[in-house]
Amino acid sequence: MAITAAMVKELREMTGAGMMDCKKALTETNGNMDEAVEVLRKNGQAKADHKAGRVAAEGLCRVAVDGDQKAAVVEVNSETDFVAKNEQFQTFVEAVAKQALATTATDIDAFLAEAWNEDSSKTVKEALVEKISVIGENLTIRRFEKVTAENGCVVTYTHGGGRIGVIVDADTTVVNDAVKEALTNLAMQIAALYPKYVATEDVSEEYKAHEKEIIAEQIKNDPKMEGKTEKVIEGAIIGRLNKELKEVCLLEQVYVKAEDGKQTVKQYLDAVSKANGTQITIKKFVRFETGEGIEKKVDDFAAEVAAQAGM
Numbered sequence: 538m539a540i541t542a543a544m545v546k547e548l549r550e551m552t553g554a555g556m557m558d559c560k561k562a563l564t565e566t567n568g569n570m571d572e573a574v575e576v577l578r579k580n581g582q583a584k585a586d587h588k589a590g591r592v593a594a595e596g597l598c599r600v601a602v603d604g605d606q607k608a609a610v611v612e613v614n615s616e617t618d619f620v621a622k623n624e625q626f627q628t629f630v631e632a633v634a635k636q637a638l639a640t641t642a643t644d645i646d647a648f649l650a651e652a653w654n655e656d657s658s659k660t661v662k663e664a665l666v667e668k669i670s671v672i673g674e675n676l677t678i679r680r681f682e683k684v685t686a687e688n689g690c691v692v693t694y695t696h697g698g699g700r701i702g703v704i705v706d707a708d709t710t711v712v713n714d715a716v717k718e719a720l721t722n723l724a725m726q727i728a729a730l731y732p733k734y735v736a737t738e739d740v741s742e743e744y745k746a747h748e749k750e751i752i753a754e755q756i757k758n759d760p761k762m763e764g765k766t767e768k769v770i771e772g773a774i775i776g777r778l779n780k781e782l783k784e785v786c787l788l789e790q791v792y793v794k795a796e797d798g799k800q801t802v803k804q805y806l807d808a809v810s811k812a813n814g815t816q817i818t819i820k821k822f823v824r825f826e827t828g829e830g831i832e833k834k835v836d837d838f839a840a841e842v843a844a845q846a847g848m
Contacts (some may be wrong), residue, residue, distance in 0.1 A: 598702030
């Protein structure tokens with residue numbers, strides 16, 4: 538029987554085993570999917586097959602750096618926080634971060650398909666499947682991002698033992714301890730206050746239009762605004778939008794360490810720039826938070842027991 542790419546893909550998704558292992562198993566069983574699964578399980582290559590459907594929403598974010606010029610951040614998920622604290626899992630995540638620092642891949646599929654730096658005889662995906670088999674939980678390399686500074690430096694920050702990972706990329710002609718400390722302070726701010734953009738000019742018109750629609754609807758349902766003129770309502774919409782933009786744009790946020798409680802991040806950066814004879818410009822930042830956007834399964838143990846007992 539001819540083994541098709543679709544069959545290999547299906548078996549790979551069912552078991553999490555490597556592509557070549559799936560192809561060999563299908564060839565050995567003449568295309569019988571169930572028997573191929575058994576072959577992979579017997580070989581220890583599909584020990585994790587029954588775990589692939591579980592939600593992996595815990596885990597760690599890790600950063601890796603190469604001097605002041607290059608940095609990468611990864612998110613690797615596990616099913617439980619217990620495994621996230623496991624030394625073997627943490628070591629694996631650190632290896633994935635180093636892989637991301639060296640990779641030329643631009644998407645997660647290409648990243649998973651490339652040779653594993655710690656053992657070039659296997660892919661990153663195959664190394665992941667092996668780790669699933671050893672640890673006994675579904676694990677997922679969810680995302681990565683690599684940042685290279687062109688005219689300045691990068692700084693990184695990890696919060697909560699790996700709950701959040703941040704990279705800040707800045708242009709500056711001076712890279713000294715004071716500048717790096719200032720950028721680290723901003724990385725901490727990004728971790729804590731979760732800005733979406735660097736500056737207001739980076740905000741898309743689509744985002745502004747969407748938020749204005751929401752604000753307009755809020756004002757429409759606000760009894761205090763009832764009977765107000767269109768001019769007043771439009772002014773209120775613009776005012777609320779500008780207030781929101783100050784919260785989601787890093788440079789417009791109030792600097793968390795500001796002594797007067799009013800200094801913005803931009804004003805803080807300007808002060809540090811002046812003191813160090815340079816002009817610090819934030820080019821971009823990356824913020825990964827473990828499990829962000831993943832719908833976590835909440836188990837009701839009492840309900841589960843009752844259901845099994847027919848209650």
